[in-house]
Amino acid sequence: MEYFLELFLGGLTRGSIYALIALGYTMVYGIIQLINFAHGEIYMIGAFTALIFASVLSILGWPALAIFVVATAAAVLYSSAYGYTIEKIAYTPLRNAPRLSPLISAIGMSLFLQNYVLLAQTSDFLPFPQLIPDFEFMEPISHIFSSAELAIVLTTVIVMLLLTYYIKFTNMGKAMRATAQDKTMALLIGINVDRVISVTFIIGSSLAALGGVLIANHIGQVNFYIGFIAGIKAFTAAVLGGIGSIPGAVLGALILGWTESFATGYISSDYEDVFAFGLLVLILIFRPAGLLGRSETKKV
Amino acid sequence: MDYMLKSLKVAIWFMFLTFPVVVIKVNTIENVVIWRWHNMFYMGISIFFVSMVWRYFLQRKEMSGKKEKTDEKTFTQSIMENPVMFKSVSGGILAVLCVLPFITDSYQINILTVALMYIVLGLGLNIVVGLAGLLDLGFVAFYAVGAYTYALLNHHFGLSFWIVLPIGGSLAAIFGILLGFPVLRLRGDYLAIVTLGFGEIIRLVLENWNDFSMGPSGIANIDRPTFFGMDLTLNQSTIYIYFLMILFTIFTIFFVNRLQNSRIGRAWLALREDETACQAMGVGKTRTKLMAFALGAAWAGLMGVVFAAKTTFINPASFTFLESAIILSVVVLGGMGSIPGVILGALIMILLPEYLRAFSEYRMLVFGGAMVVMMVFRPQGLVSNFRRKYSFHSADTDGRFGR
Structure with missing residues (x-):
């Protein structure tokens, strides 16, 4: 039973991280x-920025909590700046191009960013300092659910509530929903x-950065390649829940997290990624619109 | 002046943006920080000029977009359409390629063989991406299927290259159909991610299923191809594989060229442009797409067999997503759907990094950047594909519909 609980909580943590990235997708x-x-590369850059700032500040002798706050803020700031710039360079000029073009441009951008970090920093795994302190009240269950994991789950819940509020009630959120429904019409009404x-x-980039910092802190190492797999998995989560749907992304991420956690726990840990991709293929075959997505019919 | 100011702003923005990654380098083991301020300076200056050039080309692109499109023929197009020119140019290239092994060393021949392999792979992927418009990011999976087919059959049963070649190709095609059947109903971008996932699944299975594929350590001592039963020395077989690849390339070019103007080829083009209209015209969507998928996969499978025979050692590390990305950029940079484009793309992508060894670590950075730049400024690629056009001539001049 305890093993089951451990896997369940592990899946919850994983799912929360996937959710943070999947929301951006x-x-x-x-x-x-x-x-x-x-x-995925933005998530990686978020983790790297946090690592760089944290290392500089820890050499300067700052206290751990202050380092955590500043490093996270820097990661969020820089990742959103990257997200903004990438959109302006690689996607804005292609807004009216055939659909294949921005997709290829995006793949090129992903390769570019990976190699940019690889060349400017290093190809090695860098150890990430533990920034979130061990809370005392977590002591009795810390062997199955650590403080870092609690932080991940809590952050995800809070972010999700804020995001839902933002999309539902603010003017910008309304504008977003309108744009998602019909871009031309949104343009026409100003x-x-x-x-x-x-x-x-x-917003998507800052959520990814948050995910990057939290997972790097939890796993304890960072590498230029972490964005690739995390990106595909988060995309899987988004498709699973129905792409375009925000609650769907969270649901999909949690299902994916649990699937991976239980499959690696009870079957075999070698095939962790195979389970994720297998799930993606199955979902696309049997329910292409995802769990919470609407299936669209095209009018001619 | 306004120009300069804007570029200056962009340069400052990028100096800010690249600050943590480019300037600071941390050594977390010894806890020292290296500040590389000079990088920031270089970054600022280069971005300033890049931004000016970028803006200039973007403006030029907008200007040309407004102009009426002319039917001017490009240089390659005029060569391709003139049979005498075409024959002499291709004959000349062929003659040079055939003489090369006798005047250079085997190192050069090896590089050329690799380049030829990428031409064939690119042309195979070109069927899927360029003609049928299906973005396949897991192309390398079929390449792996071919390579492992030969490696395993050779290892366990001692089957020779020539027997396995068709087996590898057809097995890859079967895999293509197996994957394609369920996913081809999906929209284009889903297809991209599923093929990506499939490519990773194949690689992970090869890596972890030790009993079947011998895991990460791979399979060594694969037989080289024999020449009518004769065993060749290393040098001879290098040249032999080189000539095989030349034949292969010619065959592929011929095949893809014929395919392009065949019934199925035109069905692919139509499907790429408008699925609904195409279906209304009576072209079976799934069948046509599956055909493209299977054919592209078969080509990758054939090349996989050649790859295994050439290197005599394979392991899953040769079949990562990076390889798919390289083949894709061959197609994209060269020009989707254009045969001379793909050939040029492969030559640039493979030969340039080989001869510019000093810059080889920047290879993927440049390729990634080039893919973005290409899509923004020249989506048709270096050599654009020209559509065969049919125009109407009145009866007294020609008396028929002609080109």
Whole structure:
């Protein structure tokens, strides 16, 4: 039973991280129908930025909590700046191009960013300092659920509530939903679509950065390649839940997290990624619109 | 002046953006930080100029977009359409290629063989991406299927290269159909991610299923191809494989060229442009797409067999997503759907990094950047594909519909 609980909580943590990244995919897809392949790289850059700032500050002798706050803030700031810039360089000029073009541009961007970090930093795994302290009240269950994991789950829940509020009730959120429904119509009623798209990229990128910092802190190491697999898995989660749907992304991420956790726990840990991709293929075959997505019929 | 100011702003923005990654380098083991301020300076200056060039080309692109499109023929197009020119040019290239092994060393021949392999792989992927418009990011999976087919059959049963070649190709095609059947109903971008996932699944299975594929350590001592039963020395077989690849390339070019103008080829083009209209015209969507998928996969499988025979050692590390990305960029840079484009793309992508060894670590950085730049400024690639056009001539001049 305890093993089951451990796997369950592990899956919950995994799922929360996937959810943070998947939200960026699903929001961008909802608005411009583009799979932003570079999204995983933004998550990686977030983790790297946090690592760099944390190392500099720890050499300067700052206390751990202050380092954590500053490093996270820097990661979020820089990742959203990257997200914004990538959108302006690689996607804005292609807004009216055939669908294959922005997709290829996104893959190119992803390769570019990976190698940019590889060349400017290193190809080795860098150890990431443990920034979140061990809470005392977590002591009795710390062997199955650590403080870092608690932080991940809590952050995800809070972010999710804030995001739901933002999308549902603010003017920008309304503009986003309008743009997602019909871009031309949104333009006609006076919504600045370019700005809405930029904001979407910024929000998605900052969520990915948050995920990057938290997972790097939890796993304890960072590498230029971590964005690739995390990106595909988060995309899987987004598709699982129905791409374009925000609650769907969270649901999909949790299901994916649990699937991976239980499959590696009870079957075999070698095939962790195979389970994830297998799940993706199965979902696309039997329910292409995802669990919470609407199936679209095309009018001619 | 306004130009300069804007570029200056962009340069400052990028200096800010690249600051943590480019300037600071941390050594987390010894806890020292290296500050590389000079990088920031270089970054600022280069971005300033890049931004000016970028803006200029973007403006030029907008200007040309407004102009009426002319039917001017490009240089390659005029060569391709003139039979005498075409024959002499291709004959000349062929003659040079055939003489090369006798005047250079085997190192050069090896590089050329690799380049030829990428031409064939690129042309295979070109069927899927360029003609049928299906973005396949797991192309390398079929390559792996071919390579492992030969390696395993050779290892366990001692089957020779020539027997396995068709087996590898057809097995890859079967895999293509197996994967394609369920997923081809999906929209284009889903297909991209599923093929990517499939490519990773194949690699992970090869890596972890030790009893079947011998895991990460791979399979060594694969037989080289024999020449009518004769065993060849290393040098001879290098040249032999080189000539095989030349024949292969010619065959592929011929095949793909014929395919392009065949019934199925035109069905692919139509499907790429508008699925609904195409279905309304009575072209079976799934069948046509499956055909493209299977044919592309078969080509990758054949090349996989050649790859295994050439290197005599394979392991899963040769079949990562990076390989798919390289083949894809061959197709994209060269020009989707264009045969001379793909050939040029493969030559640039494979030969340039070989001869510019000093910059080889920047290879993927440049390729990634080039893919973005290509899509923004020249989506049709280096050599654009020209559509065969049929125009109407009145009866007194020609009396028929002609080109």
